Amino acid sequence: MTLATQLLAWYYKNGRDLPWRRDKDAYKIWVSEIMLQQTRVEAVRDYYTRWLDRFPTPAALAQASEQEVLTYWQGLGYYSRARHLLAGVREVCAEYGGRVPDNPALIQRLPGVGEYTAGAIASIAYNQxxxxxxxxxxxxxxxLFCLEEDIAKTATKRAVERLVMQHISRQCPGDFNQALMDLGAMICIPRRPRCPLCPLADLCEAYRREVQDMLPVRAPKKAPQLVTLAAGVVQRAGKFLVQQRPATGLLAGMWEFPATEMGAGDVAAAQLREKFRCELQQTVEIEEKILQCRHTFSHRQWDIAFYRCQWLAGDKLREQACWLGKTELGTVPWAGPHHKMALALAERLPNK
Ligand code: SF4
Known part of the structure; x- marks a missing residue:
């Protein structure tokens, strides 16, 4: 039996029942693949269902505002994925009449779609x-092939692509790719692979040599850079002062409580007072710390302390800042740990 036959026989018996596998709609597969990047299947299920209830077709998504789209993405992280998905779907509506193209090279030209996602969409939706x-x-x-090259290297990826193309099922390439996803999630897991249960055990060179725990080879990643921040939570007449981040860069366009990066030796109270005075034209007094948490992004980690602040005086706010009431706290997309602070505030405040 070939690798594909063995893998597919196992998949048809043991494959996972996932909401995005219930039909072959290329848009739905695209949404699921983008959500699944850097995110666990269990975390994606509810987001995926809510998303499709609200944006069931490319046309429905293309007409939505970026702010609404980000709110539906809130909590999944890596928000550029949502922005790219929106831009990509708008392109599909403008250029392809609302139908995702079936050619992997064309799919890959869409914003935010890499080789992997293009291959997944083309194979699963269109049997390419x-x-x-x-x-x-x-x-x-x-x-399987006992490759000892660093998997972060492009050359290794190309070698694996060639091997996949040698072994992929010509009749059911989408099922073959999904079977690999399931094998990687359930059997050939990163640590202590479950080789005795593996449908490919008799073909696996690493298992034969008993080196499966040493593979794959991966150069160690750099630790994320630690950034210390102080944020001010100012309440006035039941509303909170919030600010929108710049349109480009980390967490672009997301909302946050005014925050400032802290250098060595900086005093949070002085830094925050200055931030409010210069950037927002508000005079505040810094009171006690109400929340401290860490939030890790791909290349950096925020250590952020939130301080309750007393509002003393201030001018009218400029664009990119506003006062939000309790019910509005859940309607904007929050930047990382600011969501946690907003949820805590919404919980503590009485309903009005
Ligand atoms: S290492 Fe084990 S689980 Fe992974 S492919 Fe080989 S036999 Fe299967």
Whole structure:
């Protein structure tokens, strides 16, 4: 039996029942693949369902505002994914009459769509023979063929793509790619792969040599850079002062309580007072710390302390800042840990 036959036989018996597998709609597969980047399946399920209730078609999404789209993405992180998805779907509506193209090269030209996602959409939705090589597939093939090259290198990825193309099912390439996803999630897992349960065990070179725990080879990642911030929570007449982040860069366009980066030796109270005075034309007094938390992004980690502040005086706010009431706290997309602070405030405040 070939690798594809063995893998597919296992998949048809053991594959996961996932909401995005219930039909072959390319838009739905696209949404699920973007949500699943850097995010666990269990975390995606509810987001995916809510998303499709609100944006069931490319046309429905294309007409939505970016702020609404970000609010539906709130909590999934890596918000550029949502922005790119919106831009991509608008392009599909403008250029392709609302139908996702079936050619992987064309799919890959859409914003935010890489080779993996293009291969997944083309193979699953349109039965195109295309590889979909992500970290799971790199791990499985490194073990199957005992590849000792660093999987972060492009050359290794290309070698794995070639191997996938040699072994992919010509009849059911989408099922083959999904079977690899499931094998990587359930059997050929990163630590202590479950080789005795594996449908490919008799073909696996790493298992034969008993080196599966040493593969894949991956150069160590750099630790994320730690950034210390202080944020001010100012309440006035039941409303909170919030600010929108710039349109480009980390967490672009998301909302936050006014915050400032702290250098070594900086005093939070002085820094925050200055931030409110110079940037927002508000005079505040800094009171006690009400929340401290850490939030890790791909390349940096925020250590952020939120301080309750007393509002003393201030001018009219400029654009990119406003006062939000309790019910509005849940309607804007928040920047990372600011969501936690907003939720805590909404919980503490009486309903009005
Ligand atoms: S036999 Fe083990 S190492 Fe090889 S593919 Fe299967 S689970 Fe992975």
């Amino acid at each position: 023979v295309a590889p979909a090589v992500d970290g799971n597939v790199l791990r499985i093939f490194s073990r």
